[in-house]
Amino acid sequence: MESLDLFLFGLAIFIFSGWCFNTFIHLLSIFYAKWKLHKQHSETETKDLPGISILKPLVGIDPNLFENLESFFTMKYPSFELLFCIQDEMDASRMIVQSLINKYPAVDAKMFLGGKNVGINPKVNNIAIGYEAAKYDLILISDSGIKMSEDTLVDMATHMTQKVGLVHQMPYACPRRGLHSSFEKVYFGSQHAKMYLSADILRINCATGMSCLMRKAVLDEAGGMKEFGQYLAEDFFMAQAFIDRGWRVKMCSRLAQQNSGTYSITHLQQRLCRWMKLRNAMVPATIFWEPISLCFTLGLMNAWAVSYMLDLSPMSYLLVHTLLWFLLDYTLIKVLENGAVPFSKIDFLVCWCLNEFSYPFLILQSHWDPKIHWRGRNFKLKWGGVVEELYTKQTV
Numbered sequence: 001m002e003s004l005d006l007f008l009f010g011l012a013i014f015i016f017s018g019w020c021f022n023t024f025i026h027l028l029s030i031f032y033a034k035w036k037l038h039k040q041h042s043e044t045e046t047k048d049l050p051g052i053s054i055l056k057p058l059v060g061i062d063p064n065l066f067e068n069l070e071s072f073f074t075m076k077y078p079s080f081e082l083l084f085c086i087q088d089e090m091d092a093s094r095m096i097v098q099s100l101i102n103k104y105p106a107v108d109a110k111m112f113l114g115g116k117n118v119g120i121n122p123k124v125n126n127i128a129i130g131y132e133a134a135k136y137d138l139i140l141i142s143d144s145g146i147k148m149s150e151d152t153l154v155d156m157a158t159h160m161t162q163k164v165g166l167v168h169q170m171p172y173a174c175p176r177r178g179l180h181s182s183f184e185k186v187y188f189g190s191q192h193a194k195m196y197l198s199a200d201i202l203r204i205n206c207a208t209g210m211s212c213l214m215r216k217a218v219l220d221e222a223g224g225m226k227e228f229g230q231y232l233a234e235d236f237f238m239a240q241a242f243i244d245r246g247w248r249v250k251m252c253s254r255l256a257q258q259n260s261g262t263y264s265i266t267h268l269q270q271r272l273c274r275w276m277k278l279r280n281a282m283v284p285a286t287i288f289w290e291p292i293s294l295c296f297t298l299g300l301m302n303a304w305a306v307s308y309m310l311d312l313s314p315m316s317y318l319l320v321h322t323l324l325w326f327l328l329d330y331t332l333i334k335v336l337e338n339g340a341v342p343f344s345k346i347d348f349l350v351c352w353c354l355n356e357f358s359y360p361f362l363i364l365q366s367h368w369d370p371k372i373h374w375r376g377r378n379f380k381l382k383w384g385g386v387v388e389e390l391y392t393k394q395t396v
């Protein structure tokens, strides 16, 4: 009996320490975001910045594509080229790109059609020709849904100091209409931001590939696009290749403004579930840690722990815990917004609850259905992250 008591007491201490650690990284991420993000750059900083080849993989169109791509033509940066990689020759995005090239003749922009089969990852295949044609030593891979502000490239390039090999942007979202837009902001501005910022402080590889500036020579040394095309999470393996070679991977001070015109809560959740499947295969420790780092799971576990150790009411503890977590998340999103949050506190509460209650089901789904569906294609992931494509039998 005594040894069971000892075990339970030890377990309660362990859970309580996990809670303290989690609250510490929550606070740390807020202070780090306040210190790191939204830095201004002087005019003199922009001088002597190196040229950048920007790779834009495109497949299909959405209502905001023109606006998003146009933001690349209007950036303030000494020298850059835009390399639009269009997966399918008949793709409607071709017309949008052509009209922008005509509208901004002074901008160095080219189009590449059809990609090149270097592996399984369709995004990597799509950018492979543009990658080979890139004329600068730095390349920026930037997804189609990203909208750039005028000074983002300057911010990224100034982070590319001597020891740094890869500069990435933390994912966030532009304000759009409807609750689903607020939901996207709440997810990326709270749960995701806390982990992403903490990972950057602790130098854990967490780089998301939607906006990544990289030294091309290092990618070439690692095997080029052929090497990364075998993985679906090419972003994780690219960042790892830099770390393995002794380069620093750094987050910059501008957020990646996702502004796709096609968005809904279900669409976002399916995307998050796809990312979760990638994480489960590449970093299996997250299978254990991710579920218990959620507000209600950690809260319930710690409610038992504190009631066991201190004879506190688990219910009142759970209420205080949830309120504290909620307030920390709201503070974090305010810091990311660098001003007022563009929706009401009630909307925040609704989206926050929706995310906290639905996320455990996404975790279950990621294990239940391990196949990956991405833009109409199906893939099977192997442990380690290597992927193979699954084809559906066509019956005539």
Ligand SMILES: CCCCCCCC/C=C\CCCCCCCC(=O)N[C@@H](CO)[C@H](O)/C=C/CCCCCCCCCCCCC
Pocket: 018, 019, 021, 022, 025, 192, 195, 196, 198, 199, 202, 204, 205, 206, 207, 208, 209, 210, 233, 234, 235, 236, 275, 276, 278, 279, 283, 286, 289, 290, 292, 293
């Ligand atoms: C009691 C508290 C313990 C805290 C443990 C936290 C474990 C959290 C696990 C996972 C959440 C990470 C979310 C990060 C966003 C990654 C987004 C993503 O999946 N992107 C993919 C698609 O672009 C990409 O291929 C993956 C890149 C990296 C995945 C690496 C995951 C490891 C993350 C570890 C984060 C630790 C945070 C620091 C906590 C101490």
Ligand SMILES: O=c1ccn([C@@H]2O[C@H](COP(=O)(O)OP(=O)(O)O[C@H]3OC[C@@H](O)[C@H](O)[C@H]3O)[C@@H](O)[C@H]2O)c(=O)[nH]1
Pocket: 056, 057, 058, 059, 087, 122, 123, 124, 126, 142, 143, 144, 145, 208, 209, 210, 211, 232, 233, 234, 235, 271, 374, 375
């Ligand atoms: O078949 C495809 C799918 C996607 N893509 C391009 O890849 C980019 C990202 O696509 P999506 O927006 O569908 O996907 P995500 O935002 O979830 O991508 C994210 O997760 C998977 C990683 O490999 C990516 O680096 C990351 O950005 C877009 O620019 C898209 O045009 C292709 O070129 N071909």
